[in-house]
């Protein structure tokens with residue numbers, strides 16, 4: 001690649017042709033402010049509308065200031081990032097944005113984590129000289145996400161991630177000029193739109209325009225209610241990210257402090273979603289082997305590839321976009337819902353608590369789980385299997401409010417029996433993990449042999465689409481993996497055309513899987529943080545004494561005491577579900593004149 | 594559960610034919626919208642939904658384009674569309690007062706249609722009848738040298754046409 005030499009702030013630098021001024025400056029340690037620009041390196045997420053102009057710099061010989069995030073360097077270019085003119089222009093941009101921004105930082109849920117607020121601090125804004133007209137959009141509260149468009153600065157990051165990375169297309173810029181905003185079609189609610197509730201728009205929104213629905217108050221009230229037994233489950237990806245909220249380095253594994261904090265908060269039982277991930281493998285793995293055996297015996301009608309079903313955003317996606325394929329995903333519920341279903345039956349009976357007196361809380365990296373636990377089919381007579389789902393961020397708030405010094409907590413462990421888990425359960429937290437866990441069990445059940453090496457390195461990685469073939473004693477199983485719904489769409493289109501070579505496909509909606517779910521600590525575009533969490537997941541797996549789901553003793557007991565066989569009658573009743581066609585129906589109107 | 598959209602059979606077929614005539618190419622969205630609006634007179638949500646499904650693009654994107662351009666409308670025009678000229682000549686001779694009077698008398702804003710579907714209201718750039726300023730068009734008929742006081746009368750006269 002050709003190198004280009006240029007001068008930035010009086011220093012010479014050489015960068016590859018095609019580099020933007022922004023990146024060239026970053027390499028030299030010059031941090032030009034940005035707002036609309038957003039990139040998740042290596043994940044295929046890039047928003048570069050060049051619209052906000054907070055990043056303008058002076059380029060010698062040009063009359064106008066140039067936006068650094070979209071202007072490529074040229075040979076001999078002389079750039080000033082901190083001239084009076086550039087600084088004043090940026091300040092004006094910022095002041096104009098602030099003039100149409102409700103200044104209610106004190107009670108904004110993004111406060112302390114807001115990129116606009118950070119810029120106001122960085123620029124030492126003390127007054128806003130412009131009297132702007134204030135936008136007045138209706139606040140929308142969906143099952144997972146709150147949209148407060150009065151705070152929107154039209155960076156369009158959400159639109160980019162929803163359309164390009166997820167190919168969901170729930171959001172689009174609408175109108176022009178002052179009323180311009182990002183919205184759904186006809187301003188319908190997110191629930192009416194194709195939105196999957198993946199929460200990635202929330203994860204990238206620089207301000208408080210898109211935030212999660214907060215259930216912390218309900219959780220505190222439940223704990224305080226003496227009549228209630230409150231059970232909490234924690235998803236795998238939470239333990240490798242929560243530490244960031246307390247200033248720890250990304251990738252810190254805080255399982256011990258996490259369980260201690262939950263006990264200090266007053267939960268009656270602290271359990272692990274890794275446990276129900278193991279249970280998921282028993283059910284989903286059995287389903288996979290069942291379909292595969294039929295197929296190998298020459299049954300042509302069997303539905304293959306089987307698709308994983310533990311990501312509720314992914315479930316929403318195929319229900320809306322590919323309803324014709326709704327019979328091919330596994331019918332196994334997600335680990336969150338399996339946990340709820342068992343907690344409120346088996347476990348409630350064990351401790352002699354009535355269903356109505358038990359509250360199940362889940363701590364998730366995910367916003368789709370908030371929506372999922374409210375789905376009608378996951379309730380018994382209106383009583384949901386999982387009552388409240390809170391995010392990693394919400395848990396951090398709970399811990400801070402309760403005066404718990406997280407870092408210095410003495411490590412505790414999960415309670416028994418729904419807290420015993422394996423390495424297979426924890427890798428559910430990242431892309432490729434669910435299918436690897438399934439392979440560990442399927443291999444041993446199918447071949448009757450013990451795996452020499454439980455690590456299926458060929459299934460790991462952060463590329464958007466991956467493929468591998470697993471040799472099960474001569475029978476070759478082709479596995480496809482996608483994260484990001486745009487990648488899932490590609491694999492689904494192959495299935496639709498009958499061209500798919502895969503026997504099983506794993507899909508997770510978020511970049512890297514749940515480790516970068518919409519409820520995780522915000523990374524502000526730093527993909528190294530995601531990488532660190534990813535490594536921490538596999539490190540946790542390696543540290544576990546048991547690493548295969550079917551060897552989890554408390555899962556074995558559950559089948560013996562309660563469920564019978566995997567995919568048996570009781571399992572079907574409690575652990576499996578069905579899917580709906582959600583594509584808008586165009587009906588012929590006979591009366592309308 | 595799924596959103597249900599109703600549309601008349603012939604409208605659906607016509608819109609699908611328009612999409613087909615552009616090879617269902619998403620790049621032709623604006624042309625598809627133009628032709629659909631020419632046919633229906635406006636672009637109701639159900640028409641946009643049909644277009645989105647046929648061009649394989651998100652409905653939000655179609656709506657984004659419809660709401661961006663002022664020449665697209667989601668509201669059917671009234672039986673008598675009223676357009677008040679806001680060109681310079683009309684403006685300096687009091688077109689704004691005339692427009693305001695139309696708003697008051699009809700009880701609707703610019704870009705809206707009354708609940709009985711009789712009248713809709715729009716403002717126009719110069720219609721080239723500056724000698725008659727201020728001017729309003731009701732349907733095809735030109736009303737010139739208007740004052741706010743005349744508005745009530747001409748609305749009533751138009752209504753009588755049935």
Ligand code: SF4
Pocket residue numbers: 145158161162166168169170171194195196197198199200201202
């Ligand atoms: S939650 Fe996901 S699908 Fe829904 S609007 Fe946001 S990015 Fe799009």
Ligand code: SF4
Pocket residue numbers: 151152153154155156157158159182201204205206207209210
């Ligand atoms: S909602 Fe947030 S991410 Fe979307 S355009 Fe507005 S400020 Fe940007």
Ligand code: SF4
Pocket residue numbers: 197198310311312313314365366367368369508509510513514515516517518
């Ligand atoms: S990938 Fe994980 S965090 Fe993201 S929507 Fe799916 S389940 Fe939730």
Ligand code: FES
Pocket residue numbers: 033034035036037049050051052053054055056067068069070
């Ligand atoms: S960050 Fe460069 S234009 Fe917005």
